[in-house]
Amino acid sequence: MNVIEAARLGKRYWTTWALRDCTLAIPAGRVAALAGPNGAGKTTLMHLAVGLTAPTEGRVTVLGGQPAGSPEALSRVAFVAQDVPLYKHLPVQDMVRVAGALNGRRWDQARADRRLAAMDIPLRRKVGRLSGGQQAQVALTIALARRPEFLVLDEPLAPLDPLARHEFLASVMETAAEDGTSVLFSSHVVAELERVADYLIVLAAGRVQVAGDVEDLVASHQVLTGPAAGTGAVGAQFDVVHAQKGLAQAHLLVRRRTAAARPPEGWQAHPVTLEELMLAYLREPEASALPGPEPLAASAATGVTS
C-alpha cells in the first residue's frame, strides 16, 4: 500500500503554480521526509494530501486509494499544520477534549492523557501560554490520540529549539515504531532529516526532483574525484548530477546507472552523505532521481494515464 499516490498533481494559485506535474508514490510503513527550499511546494503538497486544498489538475489519494479529504481519509490521516495552529485561548485539557469531540470513535483519550503527563505539560494552562516546544507536543499528542495510520507533519521542527526538536522527533519515531504509523514530515533543515527519515522526497520549484529510499539513494550516488580533463569518461556508466571543476581536479556527484558501475581509470569514488546528495540536486534543478516504474505503476493503478 502507498500512503500517498499523486498523479500529475498540480496546484495553481492565480497565475503561479505552487506544485506542478507531481507524480509520486510513498510506500506505507516509512518515515518519509519531504525536503526542499522554501517555496518549493512542500506545504501545498501536504495540504493537497490532507484535503485542505483541492488540486487544480491531477489527483491525489492516501492510504491505498482513498481520495484526499474524504471522510474515510480524514478519519485515518492526522495532520499537524505549520506553526501548530491550536485554539490558543483554551486550556490544554479543554483543547484536547475539543479535539476528541471532533474525532469520534477512534479517539484515544487515555493515550492523550498519558502523553501530556509524560511531557509534564500543565493541563490548566492556556495553550497560547505554553512554550513553542510544548505547543508542538500538544499538537502531536492530539494527532497521535487520533490513532492515525498516516501522520503528516508540516515543518514541525521549525519553531523548536534543539532539545525540543530532539524530543519531538523521538516521540514521532517511537510512535512510528510502536504502531507502525507511516509518517511524512517536511523540513528545509537537512541534518535532522538524515537522522530519522528512511524515505526522501525532494521538491524544487513545484516539481519532484528526488524520491526514493534513503539507503538506495545513498548507495546509488557517489562523489568521484579525478582529472578535470577526463570527465567525459565518467558519462559512460554514471549520470553526473553536479560537477565542481577546478584547474586540475574535478569533483562529480554522480548516480550509478547499474550496480556494477565502476569509476574509470584515474578516478576515486567516495560515499556521499544525504546532505551532499540533496544539495547537489537542489543546485541542479534539471537533474532528477526518480524511481521510474513505481509512480507510473501507481498512476496506472488509480486509473490515470500519464
Add this chain to the structure above:
Amino acid sequence: MGWAVWRQHRTALAWLGALLLAFGTAVLVAGIAVRGLYATEIRHGCLGSSAWSATCRPLQNRVLFGWPQRYMYEVMLLVRTVPVVIGVFLGAPLLAREYTAGTVRFAWTQGIGRTRWAAATLGLLGAAAAAVACLLALLTQWSVQPVAVQTPRFTNRWHPEFFDSTALTAATAALLAFAIGVLAGALIRRVVPAMAVTAACAITVADLTYNRVHYWLLGQGLRLTRDQALGASPNVGIPLSGPIYIHEPAGPSNPGPTGAWLDEGWYTNASGHRLSNDAVIKLLDKHAGTGPAWLSRLHDTFWVTYQPGGRYWIFQVLLGGGTVLAALLLGAVTLAVIRYRRA
C-alpha cells in the same frame, strides 16, 4: 460536538448572555413600572376613549405623554438592533477568526470533516442567537403592551415596530443577521472588515424589512370594502400625493373590519369614478371641517383595501419563514464556500 462548540465559543456566548441579562433586566424593571401605571388606570376605570375624566386625565397623560411612551418607542428601536449586534459580534468573527488564526487547518483536518464541523457550529450558535432575540422580544413586547393598547392607531400589532419584533420575527431576524455575519467572515476572512460589512448588510436588511418588505407583504391578497363611515373619518380624508396609503389598523377613528390592517384608500364619485387627490383636496379646502361629510352626502364613497385580522398569524409565519429561508440560503452558501474554497 455540542460540548466542543460550547467550550470553544463560551466567551462569545457569555457576552450574549450578558446582553440578555442587562437588556432583559432593564426591560423587566421598566415593564413592571409601566404595568403599575396601567393597573392604576384600570382601577380608576380610565381605559377607553370615553374615559377622559378629571381623575383619568393625569393618569392617562402620564402613560401617553410621559416616559412610558418614550420608553416604548426607544425600546422597540433597541430591540430591532439586537439581531444586528448578534450578526456583528457573534456571526462575523466566527469563521474570520479561524482563518486569521490559521486554525481552519486544525479544524478541517479532524475526523469529523469540515462540513459537519461547520454545520454543527453554525447550527448550534445560530439557535442560541435566535433564542436570545426571541426572549428579548417577548420581554419587550410584554413591557410596552399597556402603552401600546392605549394608542392602537400608531402601535398596533400590525405596525412594523411590533410586527417585525415579535418573538417569532425577532428570532428569525437574528438568525438571518447571524447568517450574514458568518458568510461575511467566510468570504472576507478578516475579523474587523467582516464585522463592518456585516453591520452594513444587517442594518440594510433590517431597514428594508421595516420600510419595504413589511408593507409589500401586507399588501398581498388584499380585500376591498366600501365604507361610508370610514370616508367620514377626519383622518383618512387627508390626501397624500398619489394613492392614500393608510397603513393603520381599523379602530375607533378608522372604522373597518375589526382587527384589520387598512392598506390603501380612495374616494369615488356617484358614477363610480375615482376622485383625484387634487379634487379631494379642493373639496376639503372649500368645506373645511365638513368636507368628508359633504362628500358622503353627494354619494361619494370611500373605498379601502385591507388585510383581515384573522390573517395576522399567516403573515407572521410568512415573514418569519421567509427570513428563515434567506438565512438557510446564506448558510448553504457558507457551507459551499467552506467546502470548495482552499484553506
